[in-house]
Amino acid sequence: MGISLEIPAGAVSLGRTERVSLVLVWDLSDSPSLQRSQALLSPVVYCGPHGTSFLQPCLLSFKHCGGNASQVRVYASDTALLPSKRWGEVGAQTKTCITRDECQVALTHFSLYSAVLEARDSTEAHKWLQLAMFASPLAAEQTHQQIRVYFLNNTPCALQWARCNEQPFLGQLCGPVQIFDFTSASSDMLLVLKYLSEGWENVDESASQSVPFLHIWHGRCPFRSFCFKRKQADCTQDSSEIIVTMHTYQQGQQGKYFEILRFHLSETGCHVESITPKPYCNRIPRELFNQLQMLLEPSTVSGNDWTKLASRLGLCGMKIRFMSCQQSPAATALEIYEEQNGSLQGLHDIMVAMERLDCAACIKGYLGQPQPQPQPRGEESQHGFGERQRID
Numbered sequence: 001m002g003i004s005l006e007i008p009a010g011a012v013s014l015g016r017t018e019r020v021s022l023v024l025v026w027d028l029s030d031s032p033s034l035q036r037s038q039a040l041l042s043p044v045v046y047c048g049p050h051g052t053s054f055l056q057p058c059l060l061s062f063k064h065c066g067g068n069a070s071q072v073r074v075y076a077s078d079t080a081l082l083p084s085k086r087w088g089e090v091g092a093q094t095k096t097c098i099t100r101d102e103c104q105v106a107l108t109h110f111s112l113y114s115a116v117l118e119a120r121d122s123t124e125a126h127k128w129l130q131l132a133m134f135a136s137p138l139a140a141e142q143t144h145q146q147i148r149v150y151f152l153n154n155t156p157c158a159l160q161w162a163r164c165n166e167q168p169f170l171g172q173l174c175g176p177v178q179i180f181d182f183t184s185a186s187s188d189m190l191l192v193l194k195y196l197s198e199g200w201e202n203v204d205e206s207a208s209q210s211v212p213f214l215h216i217w218h219g220r221c222p223f224r225s226f227c228f229k230r231k232q233a234d235c236t237q238d239s240s241e242i243i244v245t246m247h248t249y250q251q252g253q254q255g256k257y258f259e260i261l262r263f264h265l266s267e268t269g270c271h272v273e274s275i276t277p278k279p280y281c282n283r284i285p286r287e288l289f290n291q292l293q294m295l296l297e298p299s300t301v302s303g304n305d306w307t308k309l310a311s312r313l314g315l316c317g318m319k320i321r322f323m324s325c326q327q328s329p330a331a332t333a334l335e336i337y338e339e340q341n342g343s344l345q346g347l348h349d350i351m352v353a354m355e356r357l358d359c360a361a362c363i364k365g366y367l368g369q370p371q372p373q374p375q376p377r378g379e380e381s382q383h384g385f386g387e388r389q390r391i392d
Helices: 156-169 213-217 286-296 306-312 318-324 329-339 344-353 357-364
Strands: 003-006 021-025 038-040 044-048 053-063 072-077 087-089 096-098 102-109 112-118 126-135 144-153 178-183 189-196 200-202 208-211 223-230 241-250 259-266
Touching: 003 021, 044 053, 053 112, 053 156, 072 096, 072 102, 102 112, 126 156, 126 259, 144 156, 144 241, 144 259, 178 241, 178 259, 178 318, 189 200, 189 223, 208 213, 208 223, 223 241, 286 329, 286 357, 306 318, 306 329, 306 344, 318 329, 344 357
Parallel strands: none
Antiparallel strands: 003 053, 021 044, 038 112, 044 112, 053 102, 072 087, 072 112, 096 102, 126 144, 126 178, 144 223, 189 208, 189 241, 200 223, 241 259
């Protein structure tokens, strides 16, 4: 889910027992009230019981979707879970660490927390969205089919919220989510139907739908839907499957940047795939990870830097552009390799093929050594406050 709470040894006095909770707040009305220049970047996280204090700081970590870590601010509401919230930026006495996609907060007492983007001095800002398409299974006797497209913050919690929202409709995630670079240009989002396969027709009057800018900028998790109907007049047309192509972009910016959404669903259901992250992945040893990160980060004349690694991992176009905006693109590429359960030998072979013999030499020193056991994703952070026991 992308949230965790770490309580170090010695945080509770000897003999004291403290029962704690870590809650993801699903009610969107509990989020901070924001101005137009502010954007919501994370879920609301509650650490309880409210007001509980410790002898040593605890570490709260949660994901954010900001495009620039320097614009991310941690907000807190020093209230319990149910009363009205009083949000404000955490004070200077609270130690925070903002990485490219995570907020880490050293807590002296428990309350509610979230992340907000502050776009000051008219500086253009952006945050990363994930576009997720959902639909229920297609049956032979079914005359109508609805597709819903969610515009979500690019955090694990937001996608999980959409999954829960789809349960009453038996909706399934159709294919992988698409990443979108949403800017502070105050432009509404447009979703435009470009292609619909034969045998189906659009029930809606318009082939385009609009999503208000602030609904996305303030993280309200909006969605838009298209409803399609089988054509009955011409029985020669095959309607046992439905293929849809849509374009989505911020209004007035389609000439600069847009995403293409493709949807393919058949009565056999073979094209509907529920995407879930792999529960375990291999880990590159911490010291080696840091060495490779430093070697691959700088751009090279021959292009055999992190971009070449990303390309060999099957990434291209928008995905590499997304990585280039991260605080450390090389670290992102290495983390993707971990998520693909790649081995050290495989990474060594990639570096040799890339003619990065310096990186291959670093990896060779670790070959044959016992490697860290596969860990659940999120179990280990490459940044932050050192080694701790994690309570998820």
